[in-house]
Amino acid sequence: MRKDKFQDLQTPCLIVDRAKMLTNIHRMKNHLTSLGVSLRPHVKTTKSVEIIKLLFEGGTGPITVSTLREAEYFFEGGFTDIMYAVGIVPAKLGRVKKLIEAGAGIRLILDSLDVAQSLVDYGVTHQVIFDVLIEIDCDMHRAGLSPDDPQILDIAGLLEGSSASNFMGFMTHAGESYNCETTEAIRKHSHIERDAVVQAVKYTQQSGIYSRIVSAGSTPTARFADDLTGVTEVRAGVFVFQDLFQAGLGVCDIDDIALSVLTMVIGHKKNQNRLIIDAGGMALSKDRGTAHQKQDRLFGLVCSADDGKLIPNLIVEAANQEHGMITSLAGEINFDDFPIGTLLRILPNHACMTAAAHSCYHIIDGNQVVADIWPRCQGW
Amino acid sequence: MRKDKFQDLQTPCLIVDRAKMLTNIHRMKNHLTSLGVSLRPHVKTTKSVEIIKLLFEGGTGPITVSTLREAEYFFEGGFTDIMYAVGIVPAKLGRVKKLIEAGAGIRLILDSLDVAQSLVDYGVTHQVIFDVLIEIDCDMHRAGLSPDDPQILDIAGLLEGSSASNFMGFMTHAGESYNCETTEAIRKHSHIERDAVVQAVKYTQQSGIYSRIVSAGSTPTARFADDLTGVTEVRAGVFVFQDLFQAGLGVCDIDDIALSVLTMVIGHKKNQNRLIIDAGGMALSKDRGTAHQKQDRLFGLVCSADDGKLIPNLIVEAANQEHGMITSLAGEINFDDFPIGTLLRILPNHACMTAAAHSCYHIIDGNQVVADIWPRCQGW
Known part of the structure; x- marks a missing residue:
């Protein structure tokens, strides 16, 4: 580990203030601990094994990724509990299979019965078991099913009933929290996130299907959440660094x-x-x-x-x-x-x-x- | 060289339609040939040795780069006549020196007497000779001196008189052509570019200082230029691929x-x-x-x-x-x-x-x- 001055670096380059980063990490971890939920950091911001290991105090833990490349990279770096938080498609199952066979626990997400059927068929044919969550749309921001969509029961039932898949639960992301103008509005979005996944959990429980993972989050909603009853884990990424956009939201200074x-x-x-x-x-x-x-x-x-x-x-x-x-x-x-x-x-x-x-x-x-x-x- | 279908590629990825790219290249080369100027392609768009070699019909030729990394990469790829079209600063002369000593012809640009003096001092101390152009500002878009700025004579005189530098001429870039609403307006910017560097050339000639390189360009002005008398070479980059912005300008379909x-x-x-x-x-x-x-x-x-x-x-x-x-x-x-x-x-x-x-x-x-x-x- 070299001790260098800035003058030795080639500009432009990225620099990270370690003390500020650690403060950001501790603040988020302490907040979520006080709410009784675990943190599954989204590594799409840092894409750095070293930084995420710092977050886990030198060890590893559950993470969220936005690409299969991140999944492969972090698995090589020792991380095994990995949620790929972009809807899976059949064409990408081959890479997922390789990771699973190497020992990774990959949690996939989907919001389509057709994709679920293809995944189950692939698993049966290729003798691999996929862990799958259903993506819930809590705010019309991006992907996912409404928490009262009857397709949820069909998909959960299919995944639960197949030998090629484990139904793991639900996940959602309040992307609209990025458009809030007050911290109170962001807090409301944290309730919207929570209520959406909890509603889906209850909906499937009525059919005897139980959720192990109930996942919600974004940096803004994680920061201002005050009650995450029913949620098991929070996903957030940018809080590690923070940025001017988050400062504009009031999430950080x-x-x-x-x-x-x-x-x-x-x-x-x-x-x-x-x-x-x-x-x-x-x-x-x-x-x-x-x-x-x-x-x-x-x-x-x-x-x-x-x-x-x-x-x-x-x-x-x-x-x-x-x-x-x-x-x-x-x-x-x-x-x-x-x-x-x-x-x-x-x-x-x-x-x-x-x-x-x-x-x-x-x-x-x-x-x-x-x-x-x-x-x-x-x-x- | 494998023959594959799209289905074999991992998405998302970049694809380049070779036939369209070759048409774009030939159109620009033919146009500039008809105007009697040479092309010094800006490789900041493609950053690909293979593509720029295609432009030079399998060989190499003069290029423009936006980073020293590009200069090093293209020099490794066989290109030797390289203009680094971002103002040089003393801290970056060490990397330039290494390239020159390895055989590269690096053309630097600057618009400050202080930087010129530092460069000359560095060259004397480290026994290296730098080829330097003065950057001219033709439209208040970015960097450069006005073509009638008296500093031009001081800088050109210093560079011409030092054993550590060769004064090569002038370069400019009509960045404001990107804000034009008509092709006629873009053509006027090609005249503004030309007139600015030609004015600077004449200004220094009055003091007995002659220019070997008179360089202007951007993809829009290159496309609509109709008279480049006095200009020796044109720099343009994005024309190889084109994009929706260029289509919006009328530069391409x-x-x-x-x-x-x-x-x-x-x-x-x-x-x-x-x-x-x-x-x-x-x-x-x-x-x-x-x-x-x-x-x-x-x-x-x-x-x-x-x-x-x-x-x-x-x-x-x-x-x-x-x-x-x-x-x-x-x-x-x-x-x-x-x-x-x-x-x-x-x-x-x-x-x-x-x-x-x-x-x-x-x-x-x-x-x-x-x-x-x-x-x-x-x-x-």
Whole structure:
């Protein structure tokens, strides 16, 4: 483990403030412990075995993945209880089978009787047993069945009755919590999530079918949940890093954001009151999630590299592929404060998308680089 | 070289229609040949040695890069005449020096006397000679000096007079051409680009300093340029693939777009008139460049996988990390036409950003996969 200064890093690159990340992790774990539910972190944000092992205090635990590549990568990293939280399709069962045969416990999700039938047929033919949850739609955000949809009984009955599948329970995701304007509204969405899966559990129990996993979550609803009775586990991902979008929702403070892009001032455009940096749309992502929030953060806020403190009024106002343009929202930039070569940190709108542009993290403690390099998995 | 069907590919993935790409390449090369200028393709779009070698009919030629990683990757791939078209900073000269010492001809750009002085000092100290162009700002889009800025004479004089640098000429980029509403306006921007660099050339000639490279370009201005007198070379990148943004500008037809994301229908959301696909914001990018054009393409248009034909009225209206949501702009989707497992191609808003999410291309000819796999370079 090398001890390096920022000056030794090639910009642009991802840096993670270890202390802030650990605080974010502990806050979420303590909150969920107080609610009596377990955490199944969604690793789609960090895609880092090292970071998720930090979350599990050096060990492993149940995780959520968004791609089969993540499932394979984390299984290689020692994780065995893996929920693939995107609807399974028959064409992907071959990769799942390989993981199961290697010893992984893969929890699949689906919301279609046709897919359930194909899965069961595949399992019988290929002598593999799939663990399956039914996806519930709690807010018309994305996929899933309504909790009172009669198909639920057909699917659960099919999965329960087949030798090629185990019916595990229900999962849902309150994607609409991302559009809330108040923390009270987010809390209501945590109730909506809970009520949707609990309703589905009761519905199937009436037919003698029992759920082992009752899974709900998103970072906002997890943060403001106050009663998760009936839910067994919460899925959340971005809380590990937090980002400007979560800060805009009130889920965290800007100072909690643990992920940033280290960048260098590469030009002065004095007649436009702009600093040019070497982090553009490629390094920051083009995500503009904050565009619809009360405070639009454009392409990110600017911090001092050394101490990570926000530099008031500076903002990344435009992003070409490899150029970012920083301006001031209040008066003239003092260009002497930012000579060419100055290092800065950019806080991202959306940590998942920004991190995805990079192949690794540099972990920092204060202004020391303490772990160089923690890899991320990429692709599908 | 394997002959595969789409069904053998893991979705989501990038596919490139070879015939369309070759047509795009030939059209641009023929146009620039007719204008008497050479093409220095910007490889930031494709980041593929194989594709750029195809452009040079199996050989190599002058290229433009947006990162030093691209420079290193293409140099390993046999390319030696490389313009790094992002302002150089002293901290990056070490990597440039290594490339030069290995035999690469790296053309750097800058727009600051301070940086020029640092570069010359570095060259003297480390016994390396840098080839340098001055970046000209033709439209207040990004970086560069105005063509009548007196600093130009100071910088050109310093570079010309030092044993550690060769002054090569001028370059500019009409980024504002991306905001044009008519092809006539784009043509005017090609004149603005030309006039800016030619003015700078004449300005320095008055002091006896001559330019060897006079470089301008963007895909839109290259496409509609009609007179490039005084310009020696054009830089353009996205024309190889084209995309919905370029189609919106009138630079190409939608049917010319050679790059798409192969994706699979993974769900039906009939109560929302939506198909769910396995290409979300991660596979398509969150680029919403068409949002400000006359026709907003949201997150992309939808084509049949087999023949690549546009499916009328279907559009990707939302993109979560690994879920895309397709709806119809005219009436109900006939879900029987798109059973779960159906493959589709999604045309991207911005080819550079979409391609960047992937590590390789699958090259297709009709509905045959003819080259599996052409890698892309990633990172910085």
